[in-house]
Amino acid sequence: MHLSDQGADSERLQVTADRWIVEDLSSFRERARYPDLLVAFDVNPERYRKSNGYVIAEQGKPPDFVLEIASASTGQMDVGSKRDDYGAFGIREYWRFDETGEHHGARLAGDRLVSGRYEPIDIEDLPDGGS
Structure with missing residues (x-):
């Protein structure tokens, strides 16, 4: 996914950090997740502000991209239950x-939702150590 390919209209774009996401408010206690970064195209930021988080049912679609940054306390959840939940939410890309590399098994990893299941995105290591 390239931001330029999305025709990103800043008035319909939501980029947030450390705020919750849930399918609908009735499932908040059981299903809320707090991604480190969330990007959603073609949504209503005012609805986001009123809810103080991202409610998929209110926006009519899941976010397009979610990023988790590893920590000792959440690293295993990032590659387990969070990955499963983000896939169930319908989030197109999960990074x-x-x-x-200690907590996730790799410095950088991404998955793309294909037919309802996450498939790994190939990442090329560059000579300078970047990806």
């Missing part, structure tokens, strides 16, 4: 960054 994980782990500076040391």
Whole structure:
């Protein structure tokens, strides 16, 4: 996904950090997740502000992209239950960054939702150590 390919209209774009996402408010206690970064195209930011979070049922679609940054306390959830939940939410791309590779098994990993299941995105390691 390239931002330029999305025709990103800043008035219909939501980019947020450390706020919750849930399918609908009735499932908040059981299903709310707090991604480190969320990007959603063609949504209503005012609805987001009123709810103080991202409610898929109110926006009519899941976010397009979610990123989790590894920590000792959440690293295993990032590659387990969070990945499963984000897939169930219908989030198109789920990325994980782990500076040391210690918690996720790789420094950078991404998945793309294909037919309802996450498929790994190939990442090319560059000679300078970047991806």
